[in-house]
Amino acid sequence: MNTKYKMMSIYPFEYKQLEEYLNDMIKKGWRLTRINHPLNHSLTFQRCEPGSCYLYTDMNPSYSPMFPMDETPEEIAYRQFLEDYGLQFVSSNGPIQVFMSEQKITFPIREENEETTRILRQTARKTFITQVLCTLFVPLIYCNIIWNTLQYAMFTENREFFEIGAWFLLILCYISPIVPYVRWRFTGHVVTSMRCLQIRSYMTLALLVMSILLLGVIINAYSLMMVCALMLIICVVSKWFKTLYRATMPSMKKTILAVVSALVCLYICLSGMVYMGIYYLETEQPQAPFDVPIFTLTKGMDTGDGKKEQQESIAVKQYTYYDSDDYNEQDEVQDPFSWELYIVKPTILHDWIKTMYQKERRFNRLCYGYDGNVKQRDGIDVYKGKYSYLLVDDDHVLSISITAEELDRNWGSIRTLMDMK
Amino acid sequence: MPKKQLDTLTEPMYYTLIALLHPRCGIEITQFVDDLTQQRIHLVPGTLYTMLSKFLHEGIIREVEVEGRKRTYCICDKGYVMLRAEYDRLHKMIEEGKSYMDMTW
Secondary structure, three states, X not given: OOEEEEEOOOOHHHHHHHHHHHXXXXXXXXXXXXXXXOOOOEEEEEEOOOOOOEEEEEEOOOOOOOOOOOOOHHHHHHHHHHHOOXXXXXXXXXXXXXXXXXXXXXXXXXXXXXXXXXHHHHHHHHHHHHHHHHHHHHHHHHHHHHHHHHHOOOOHHHHHHHHHHHHHHHHHHHHHHHHHHHHHHHHOOOOOOHHXXXXXXXXXXXXXXXXXXXXXXXXXXXXXXXXXXXXHHHHHHHHHHHHHHOOOOOHHXXXXXXXHHHHHHHHHHHHHHHHHHHHHHHHHOOOOOOOOOOOEEOOOOOOOOOOHXXXXXXXXXXXXXXXXXXXXXXXXXOOOOOOXXXXXXXXXXXXXXXXXXXXXXXHHHHOOOOOOOEEEEOOEEEEEOOOEEEEEOOOOEEEEEOOHHHHHHOHHHHHHHHHOO | OOOXXXXXXXXXXXXXXXXXXXXXXXXXXXXXXXXXXXXXXXXXXXXXXXXXXXXXXXXXXXXXXXXXXXXXXXXXXXXXXXHHHHHHHHHHHHHHHHHHHHHHO
């Protein structure tokens, strides 16, 4: 094994710590050959004679967050300038560049003065903003998808899981890049343990992997492939844009173009995913088996007690039988895309609603928060929810997603439906 | 009101401009300043490069020759005026303080 990879998340203000670490590695016989993109977090080492050379790190004053791995003319000029001092350029990840010298040099590359601090702050800020924007992207997608998920009654039974998972990821994604920067900016404290930097990079990568997997679960594998394809297109377009960017445009135009293109990319990604989510819902939902085109039926509840034939005669597409005595919540998890209409005894239903309200879960979640206020209309109890109504008569419970106006307008049809036995 | 940069030359800036009264490249500037100040002031490459870039941008110095990776710089009129003003200021400071300093010590 002549090559070794190390994961390490490094901020520009940690460049001195990196230098110490790299020279320690040389003493162990490993020389850095490549320092990867700031979001990649990996360092590549190759075997060398222990103590055969010395590595020096420096920040990059002309670092551009747009294309950090590309060499700008300023960077090339600077690297050539340092060659006169016996410092050979090794690699750069954008904000940090590494130089090598066969002899130990007696002077630092950069003095600790006001100008250096200013450059360091500027470079660190650019890196920080890049990282935050990248990590912001994932939680934003989550929030968007979960919001749509709730809107369209997908996965309602697992809402807590997705909600908690999303917020957990959101917080972790944020903490990872923000804490070290804020700590350095306000207290001047820099992490000295390289192990900490490694753990930080593992955490960020684990979060990204988890995010992608969870994204796959939420929007399904097909949509995830679409997202990946979209990202690939964006990468290709950005390559093309990069050529344009490197052309002779003045810097103000460059900046405006960069910001506009970044916003467009973000918009395409987000709207693409939202669109795919909506498209999936619209196409995958089976049609109601009876002619009720105006409103949709969602889940209700069924306790059984011998009304199976009656229920089937109402053309319930998917029917699940529950015995009122040995009712088990686990059994009720079903395909959320199925159209269901359950029949239940009102007394049992009222008890059940009461129990569920006491537990503050399931029923109000499932039916979008019925407020418990009951109004009587033509002998039917009408429970008003946030997005739907629960209608209960002596024999039926009907949960429908419908607005108040639609309910009024279609009351006749609903009555007919309720009267079907 | 924030102080405008380059209003007053710092020591490294002053000695860099002195060095550029004759065309010199980066390492030559460092060596010249080392010799002149007997290593009291040592211009490190990172700082020197940033300073030279700033001088170039402000039109204080100019590139006179690019030979491969070697770039040679020389002071411009604007830079000379600044250097002269700084020299006069320092000289005046010495003159003004001279009699008092001699008397005290």
